[in-house]
Amino acid sequence: MILTAPLFPILDQKLIELLRSLTADEWNKKTIAGTWTVKDVASHLLDTAIRTLSMGRDRHVLLPDREINSYQSLVGYLNHLNAEWVAATQRLSPTLLTELLDITGKQYSDYIATLNMDIDAPIPVAWAGETVSKNWFHIARDYTERWHHQQQIRDAVNKPGIMTAQLFYPVMNTFMHGLPYTYRNITAENNTMIKITICTAIGGDWFLKRQSAGWELGKSTPDAIASALVIPPDIAWKLFTKGLKPEAALPYITITGDRALTLPALNLVAVMA
Numbered sequence: 001m002i003l004t005a006p007l008f009p010i011l012d013q014k015l016i017e018l019l020r021s022l023t024a025d026e027w028n029k030k031t032i033a034g035t036w037t038v039k040d041v042a043s044h045l046l047d048t049a050i051r052t053l054s055m056g057r058d059r060h061v062l063l064p065d066r067e068i069n070s071y072q073s074l075v076g077y078l079n080h081l082n083a084e085w086v087a088a089t090q091r092l093s094p095t096l097l098t099e100l101l102d103i104t105g106k107q108y109s110d111y112i113a114t115l116n117m118d119i120d121a122p123i124p125v126a127w128a129g130e131t132v133s134k135n136w137f138h139i140a141r142d143y144t145e146r147w148h149h150q151q152q153i154r155d156a157v158n159k160p161g162i163m164t165a166q167l168f169y170p171v172m173n174t175f176m177h178g179l180p181y182t183y184r185n186i187t188a189e190n191n192t193m194i195k196i197t198i199c200t201a202i203g204g205d206w207f208l209k210r211q212s213a214g215w216e217l218g219k220s221t222p223d224a225i226a227s228a229l230v231i232p233p234d235i236a237w238k239l240f241t242k243g244l245k246p247e248a249a250l251p252y253i254t255i256t257g258d259r260a261l262t263l264p265a266l267n268l269v270a271v272m273a
Contacts, residue, residue, distance in 0.1 A: 007170065052108060196228070
C-alpha cells in the first residue's frame with residue numbers, strides 16, 4: 001500500500017507558490033505535454049480536482065456522451081473532456097486560475113483524507129491493467145498525475161522544487177505497479193528476475209519476477225538478476241508519462257544482461273494515453 005494522501009497538501013502548496021511566481025511570459029511557455037502551455041497544464045489540474053470533488057465527494061453523475069467499450073475508447077473520451085475544458089478556460093486569467101486551484105486543492109486534500117484506503121475505488125487504474133483497484137492505488141495514481149503535471153510546468157519554466165525523495169519516490173513506486181501489465185506478453189522461464197533502478201538518492205530499486213501466473217513486482221530478491229536497467233530520475237518521469245520516447249531515452253539509460261528482457265520496461269505508460 002502506497003499512502004500518498006498526506007502528500008497532497010504539500011504538493012499543492014508548492015504548486016500555488018510556483019504559479020504565483022510566474023511572469024506573463026512563463027504562463028505561455030510550451031510544456032512537454034503535447035501542445036499545452038503552462039497555463040493549459042494548470043487548467044487541467046483544476047479540471048481533475050473539480051471532477052474528483054464533484055463525482056467523488058458530491059456524487060455528481062457524469063454520463064459519457066459516447067459508448068466506451070475499450071481502453072482506447074476510454075482514452076479518447078478522456079482526451080475529449082480534457083481538450084474541452086482547456087479550451088473553455090482560456091477565458092480565465094492566471095490569477096483567477098491560481099485562486100481556484102488553491103481553493104479546490106484544499107478541498108480535494110480534505111476529501112481524500114476521509115477515504116478508507118482498503119476499499120474498492122470508484123475508478124480502476126487502467127494503465128496497470130486493473131478492472132478493480134483499491135482506494136490507495138486510485139489515490140496514488142491521482143498523486144502521480146498532480147506531481148507530473150506540476151513537474152511539466154517546472155520543467156518548462158526551469159524552476160525545480162519537487163524532485164525530492166519525499167515527493168518523487170512515491171510517484172516512481174506507483175508507476176512501477178504498471179510493470180507486470182507492461183510485461184504481460186513477455187515470456188521467460190519461471191523465477192527470471194529483472195531489476196529496475198531509478199538512480200540517485202531520490203530513486204530506488206524494483207524487481208520484476210516471472211512466476212507461473214505471470215510477472216510479479218517486488219522490492220527485494222535473493223535470486224540472480226537476469227537483466228537490469230538504471231534510469232536517471234529526470235528521464236524516468238518523462239519516459240513513463242509519454243513526455244519522452246523510449247528511443248530518445250536510451251542514450252541516458254544503462255542496461256546490463258539480457259536487453260530483450262529489459263527493453264520492454266521502457267514501454268511502461270503510467271498515464272491514460
